[in-house]
Amino acid sequence: MKKTFNWPAVYLALVFVILYAPIFYLMVYSFNSGGTMYGFESFTWDYYIEVFQDTRLLIIVLNTVIIALLSSLISTVIGVFGALAITYVKRQRNKNTLLSLNNVLIVSPDVIIGASLLILFTFIGIRLGFTSVLLAHIAFSVPIVVIMVLPKLQEMSPTLIDAARDLGASRLDVLTKVILPSITPGIFAGFFMALTYSLDDFAVTFFVTGNGFTTLSVEIYSLARQGISLQINALSTLIFLVTLVLVIGYYFISKKSGAGLGMGVPK
Template sequence: MGKNNKWANLYLVCVFIVLYSPIMYLMYYSFNSGGSMTGFEGFTLEWYKEVFEDTRLLIIVLNTLVIALLSALIATIIGVAGAIAIHRIKRYRRKNTLLSMNNVLIVSPDVIIGASFLIMFTMIGVQLGFTSVLLSHVAFSVPIVVLMVLPKLQEMSPTLIDAARDLGANSREVLSKVILPFIKPGIFAGFFMALTYSLDDFAVTFFVTGNGYSTLSVEIYSRARQGISLSINALSTLIFLFTVILVVGYYLINRRNNSKRIGVGVVQP
């Protein structure tokens, strides 16, 4: 067992090295005063200063954050409602069909999804821009929220709802005081996953953005095609750090909720 654990840990370390080495390389050269990624000549914050002085880029950052927050919020509301509806279905075949339909947007290639949204928006006359990007991000975020919330619903004992009804709670009170508090960790997980997916998405967004409107992923791609600029490294570093902050924030919130739940369980006789 000890030797197996040793090889498993070594494999895990190698995986993390392969995944994070390019990111660390990019971040390292974002502080290079030489202006290239071939040799580090000295430490500088010039490229970060250039990012914050670019008014157009700051507007794009604001667009990206607004899209991410709005789409995550809307997708969370729809996803929670959808997960509760799917959970309440008794027939296995119908429930399995709905789950399969929910997973289509997750397993489908992003290029196909983006092209499909582009065709649909063109056919129904939706102008490409803020609205098209928001609707697309909501659409591919909802299945993620459903998958995050469903396991928490499955963990919940039916006796909790029965007890609440026996005490006189109506359907709204059961939902607000029993179901939603119990699945709160799943709701937070779904919201943060939807938020990060929206921030990182490129393929779908590339198809549904219009003239004069862009997000960070599309802007970075456009700038990278024009040539190597370390301002792209600086911008990518800031995005990566923001994503790390989101993940750490979710971890701390989840840990605090678990601690409270354990504390309540210990206090109860």
């Protein structure tokens, strides 16, 4: 039998090469002692040392992590209750309206979201800085969490809730002991997606950040405008590695959560 060439695999490999080649190029030259991205001279850690010796940059990193963690936690809580509201609303028309409003925020350009939030914060008198950036990150993270949690709610059998109510469980018991454990993988997925979006966001943050407060994405943009510096490469490499660790961590957590849920189902 004649063996056919696996064109889909070749196409997929080509896509990954196109996507990841610039990232690896940037990472390789973060170790270049020559100070340029045109010819690799010798290996050095100097630019990574500069990153960790830059006190202002470390403060910006701390700001970015705090914003990402706080916005992810708050948006996860809001997103879970938003997904519950969409799932258990009675009228289909209202459900479709809520879903459409949620999806519009996801597909809207970041520039439009950033500009509208800037106008809103200026109108209601919120000073641009930590608070405005936190609120903006919560705003664009909530729809992501909703999208991640909704499929898990739809997969959950309604008979579980009916059985819990028949056994005398209160609404709080149903929520904490039946619904939330069943959708835990979706909650973790929403949290990690919100975390990575917050860490990487530039467009929205650029609009709502103020003097004296900034995040890594905005700082990297400012550094890049000043000219080529391999310190940017080193910083970008560290961000990429942190994001990669988060993705791998989510994979193992979701895998473990799925196995735990499977073991808990009576046979």
